Amino acid sequence: MDFGSHAGFIFASYGLCLLTILALIAWVRFDKAHQDRSLRELAEQGITRARPENESKNAR
Amino acid sequence: MAFWDYANPTRFLKLVQVLLPWLVGLCVIFFAAGLYMSFFMAPEDYQQGNTVRIMYIHVPAAWLSMMCYSVMALSSIGTLVWKHPLADVSAKSAAPIGAAFTFMALVTGSLWGKPMWGTYWVWDARLTSVLVLLIMYLGLMTLWRTMEDPIKAGKAAAVLTLVGALNLPVIKFSVDWWNTLHQPASVVRMDGPTIHPDILWPLMVMATAFTLFFFVIHLMAMRNEIMRRRVRALRLRAAASSHPGTAAATAQPAE
Numbered sequence: 001m002d003f004g005s006h007a008g009f010i011f012a013s014y015g016l017c018l019l020t021i022l023a024l025i026a027w028v029r030f031d032k033a034h035q036d037r038s039l040r041e042l043a044e045q046g047i048t049r050a051r052p053e054n055e056s057k058n059a060r
Numbered sequence: 061m062a063f064w065d066y067a068n069p070t071r072f073l074k075l076v077q078v079l080l081p082w083l084v085g086l087c088v089i090f091f092a093a094g095l096y097m098s099f100f101m102a103p104e105d106y107q108q109g110n111t112v113r114i115m116y117i118h119v120p121a122a123w124l125s126m127m128c129y130s131v132m133a134l135s136s137i138g139t140l141v142w143k144h145p146l147a148d149v150s151a152k153s154a155a156p157i158g159a160a161f162t163f164m165a166l167v168t169g170s171l172w173g174k175p176m177w178g179t180y181w182v183w184d185a186r187l188t189s190v191l192v193l194l195i196m197y198l199g200l201m202t203l204w205r206t207m208e209d210p211i212k213a214g215k216a217a218a219v220l221t222l223v224g225a226l227n228l229p230v231i232k233f234s235v236d237w238w239n240t241l242h243q244p245a246s247v248v249r250m251d252g253p254t255i256h257p258d259i260l261w262p263l264m265v266m267a268t269a270f271t272l273f274f275f276v277i278h279l280m281a282m283r284n285e286i287m288r289r290r291v292r293a294l295r296l297r298a299a300a301s302s303h304p305g306t307a308a309a310t311a312q313p314a315e
Contacts, residue, residue, distance in 0.1 A: 009174060042294050
């Protein structure tokens with residue numbers, strides 16, 4: 001397919017869009033991994049969202 | 061279950077888990093169809109030639125840059141009026157996505173402008189107001205990062221977002237109010253689109269793909285923000301219990 005003398009502008013536009021889309025996907029995925037890791041580390045230290053009263057109910 | 065029940069972050073996270081695979085699938089299908097139509101089905105424009113293909117990404121990116129800010133403005137009303145637990149989570153998560161779409165619209169517009177107008181940039185009302193939009197996004201992102209308390213930051217950002225929303229009608233009607241190099245609206249018009257269907261259809265399919273992509277990334281970013289607030293709340297609770305003399309940490313609504 002021949003895009004003529006303006007092919008450089010067309011491919012630069014699509015390339016930039018692709019990079020921006022990939023950057024957004026990388027941002028949400030890395031951020032998710034970071035938050036998962038933080039929650040896991042807190043859980044390993046025994047710090048969880050369970051309230052003490054729930055924990056005592058569960059222990060009964 | 062009423063829509064309002066999804067204000068509960070845990071229920072919202074469950075909904076995201078169900079919705080995301082469907083949205084991702086639809087987004088991939090629309091992008092594949094849109095790219096095929098843009099490169100292999102759409103004809104050259106009689107004036108623009110092949111550079112019309114840049115419009116299939118430039119126009120959706122420009123629409124999404126404004127839609128994203130509209131989502132933030134509605135979320136800000138939710139923050140200030142109803143104190144909806146997910147409202148400022150939604151606004152904060154949308155800002156980087158909006159900034160990315162605005163950046164995309166500005167750069168692809170410049171790359172189209174050079175061969176068509178003979179210049180990458182002119183300080184006309186449309187281009188300048190979109191640049192102001194990008195600066196607003198960057199300013200809001202900075203504001204959220206400078207304040208430690210997410211609730212205080214959310215309120216301050218909500219006020220600034222609503223003030224900045226005045227720029228949206230300026231962007232939309234700038235081409236009508238002022239004599240701009242940027243052409244007037246040719247799709248969203250009272251008398252209907254002035255574009256030939258052969259060019260309009262690929263544009264609409266790409267716009268749908270971009271919109272689906274926005275919802276996918278926005279939902280994922282909101283999920284991350286809820287988790288970030290949970291991590292913060294847990295760390296504050298742990299710090300308060302290890303130092304009982306200090307002020308107790310307060311959990312935020314979206315935690």
